[in-house]
Amino acid sequence: MRSSYREVNTSNASTQGKPLLTWIGILLITLEGLIHLLDAPDSFEDAAYKGLLFVAIVFGAAVASIGIYQRYGWGWSLGVLTAVSAFLGYVISRTIGLPGLPVEEWLEPLGILSLLVEGLFVGLYLLARIPHRTPLK
16 A cells, blocks of 8 residues: 655754754753753862753753754754753762762752753654654645
């Protein structure tokens, strides 16, 4: 049986035809970077390497947002890498602790907001990967 839909090639633009997803993705990954930018000075006080990790998240989020805006698939991939890395860092710092630092408190407000933003971005990434379908003509 023949389908009345065909998949559109989205190799370099995972949200082609989905401008709302693109803008929400840019907003979420930018918010992720801003959260870590706000918390970076305190992180440098804890340990230099922790502050540098926060700066890496800020830069990763900034570059990812540019890539997403320009409709490059790598923008979404970098955004997911950034979000998942931040999420894992939060969990590790609250369970076994980071090297040379005590285990941190779970319910820090910026940390909870960051987890929410990261989770939403990863969910949006998965949604954006669903192929865009158009009717056959």
